[in-house]
Amino acid sequence: xxxxxxxxxxxCRHSFPVIGLLLVVCICLFLQTIGPKEGWQVYSSAQDAxxxxxxxxxxxxxxxxxxxxxxxxxxQLLEKVQNMSQSIEVxxxxxxxxxxxxxxxxxxxxxxxxxxxxxxxxxxxxxxRNFQELKDKMDELKPLIPVLEQYKMxxxxxxxxxxxxxxxxxxxxxxxxxxxxxxxxxxxxxxxRLDSRLRNCMGKxxxxxxxxxxxxxxxxxxxTRFGAWMTDPLASTRNNRVWYMDSYTNxxxxxxxxxxxxxxxxxxxxxxxxxxxxxxxxxxxxxxSLYYNKYQSNIIVKYNFETGSVLAQRALEFAGFHNMYPxxxxxxxxxxxxxxxxxxxxxxxxxxxxxxVVISQIDPDTLQVLKTWTTEYxxxxxxxxxxxxxxxxxxxxxxxxxKVYYAYSTKTSTYEYIDIxxxxxxxxxxxxxxxxxxxxxxxxxxGHQVIFNVTLFHVIKTDDDS
Numbered sequence: 001x002x003x004x005x006x007x008x009x010x011x012c013r014h015s016f017p018v019i020g021l022l023l024v025v026c027i028c029l030f031l032q033t034i035g036p037k038e039g040w041q042v043y044s045s046a047q048d049a050x051x052x053x054x055x056x057x058x059x060x061x062x063x064x065x066x067x068x069x070x071x072x073x074x075x076q077l078l079e080k081v082q083n084m085s086q087s088i089e090v091x092x093x094x095x096x097x098x099x100x101x102x103x104x105x106x107x108x109x110x111x112x113x114x115x116x117x118x119x120x121x122x123x124x125x126x127x128x129r130n131f132q133e134l135k136d137k138m139d140e141l142k143p144l145i146p147v148l149e150q151y152k153m154x155x156x157x158x159x160x161x162x163x164x165x166x167x168x169x170x171x172x173x174x175x176x177x178x179x180x181x182x183x184x185x186x187x188x189x190x191x192x193r194l195d196s197r198l199r200n201c202m203g204k205x206x207x208x209x210x211x212x213x214x215x216x217x218x219x220x221x222x223x224t225r226f227g228a229w230m231t232d233p234l235a236s237t238r239n240n241r242v243w244y245m246d247s248y249t250n251x252x253x254x255x256x257x258x259x260x261x262x263x264x265x266x267x268x269x270x271x272x273x274x275x276x277x278x279x280x281x282x283x284x285x286x287x288x289s290l291y292y293n294k295y296q297s298n299i300i301v302k303y304n305f306e307t308g309s310v311l312a313q314r315a316l317e318f319a320g321f322h323n324m325y326p327x328x329x330x331x332x333x334x335x336x337x338x339x340x341x342x343x344x345x346x347x348x349x350x351x352x353x354x355x356x357v358v359i360s361q362i363d364p365d366t367l368q369v370l371k372t373w374t375t376e377y378x379x380x381x382x383x384x385x386x387x388x389x390x391x392x393x394x395x396x397x398x399x400x401x402x403k404v405y406y407a408y409s410t411k412t413s414t415y416e417y418i419d420i421x422x423x424x425x426x427x428x429x430x431x432x433x434x435x436x437x438x439x440x441x442x443x444x445x446x447g448h449q450v451i452f453n454v455t456l457f458h459v460i461k462t463d464d465d466s
Contacts, residue, residue: 081168087161207341207389208456210404213422216443216450220264223247226331226430227444228281229263232288233339233437241269243290248281248331248430254290256305274303275310279322281431281444282336286344286364293335296322300337300346300367314367316360318350325349325379329398329430334379339364340387341436347392349379357382359392359410375408375415382406384432386441388456393420398429422452 223246230243242263244255252274257263277295284291289311290303298319302312320334325348327333336347344364349355359373375392383395383402396405404420426446433442434454441452 210388211457212455213452215452216425218448218450220449223447225447226281228283228431229449230285230442232285233435234287243285249279252277279332284337284339286339291337312367318352319348325355328383338387342390345387347385373410377406386432386434388434400424400427
């Protein structure tokens with residue numbers, strides 16, 4: 001039996017997994033009744049090696065959970081209990097005040113009892129003298145009557161409060177039992193534990209087809225109008241170094257930042273001076289080494305950051321260079337080195353292919369060409385290009401209104417015209433490169449370093465011989 005799972009996978013670095021059911025059915029809390037920013041959202045789903053469905057979701061901020069219906073109900077109940085507690089506190093203070101008053105009345109009543117005994121012993125001699133005194137004592141006792149009446153009302157109110165609190169406790173206990181398994185903190189800890197499993201699962205996914213580009217997110221504004229910045233797609237998850245190469249020519253300086261945060265704040269960790277100047281902006285860092293086009297040549301250079309030396313360099317046979325076949329924006333962008341899930345590639349044009357785009361897969365160690373594909377798309381009419389899962393995607397412009405217009409599959413050696421728009425926020429793109437680890441596009445957009453997220457379409461087939 002053949003099972004076909006068709007899914008969408010977003011390039012989001014903050015996605016979390018939730019284990020679901022087979023047939024790519026993913027159930028998330030309150031998904032049908034809440035808005036897109038109010039709860040857990042399905043971002044993508046896949047099937048792992050054991051046949052279980054894995055949903056990638058985006059968790060809400062903890063404060064957003066207060067918008068959930070059940071959390072709101074709990075909050076209202078708690079507010080009611082707090083109000084009742086305050087009322088009981090006021091009642092208690094008033095009762096203590098009245099108790100002191102009653103104690104005073106009790107002493108006065110004891111005095112009255114003594115007076116009555118005296119009167120009983122000698123009515124005639126004492127009655128006239130003590131009558132007025134007795135009358136005054138009785139007048140003092142009159143306020144005690146409403147106090148005692150208030151005590152009766154307070155006692156009834158306290159009984160009512162006790163009954164309401166008893167009912168509320170039962171309701172809160174029921175809700176707590178119902179929501180106990182979905183406590184936010186517990187879910188968050190489960191998400192953290194499953195994060196590594198998600199990364200392993202993503203590694204098992206077959207390659208996907210580009211469906212959508214979203215963003216961009218502006219990371220920083222710096223440098224000239226042209227340049228390149230990148231992270232290493234083969235680095236470990238704890239290694240988030242950023243490399244920065246300003247301008248498209250006449251420079252040898254590469255700046256390194258330990259983290260993305262250091263890059264944003266401008267905290268440089270190391271500065272490298274390359275042995276040769278570069279040409280263009282289409283460089284990459286791959287497995288700890290920088291690959292770039294040597295100035296005024298069709299030579300690709302491999303420079304290792306750790307050793308500070310050139311490990312390899314090789315001429316790309318027949319490749320045009322130095323603005324012979326650049327992208328539409330010029331800038332000596334004739335040779336574009338790139339990488340994806342399947343390895344390292346270089347895109348260029350030759351006279352032999354009439355200036356049209358040529359794709360070569362190269363060995364990252366020796367820079368030797370492993371295989372080559374020729375296309376019929378003019379290199380000079382391409383705004384930028386990038387590889388995802390062995391497919392070259394070409395934009396039709398570097399200016400406003402640019403879109404991904406052409407796709408060439410090296411797997412089938414076929415092409416198609418497509419229409420995937422993206423937001424060219426700062427109007428001029430001089431570098432666009434796919435990072436397979438981040439599943440995102442890094443771009444240099446008119447002096448702004450930005451990141452686009454991508455949506456890939458995955459088709460996974462599994463065969464059950466039973």
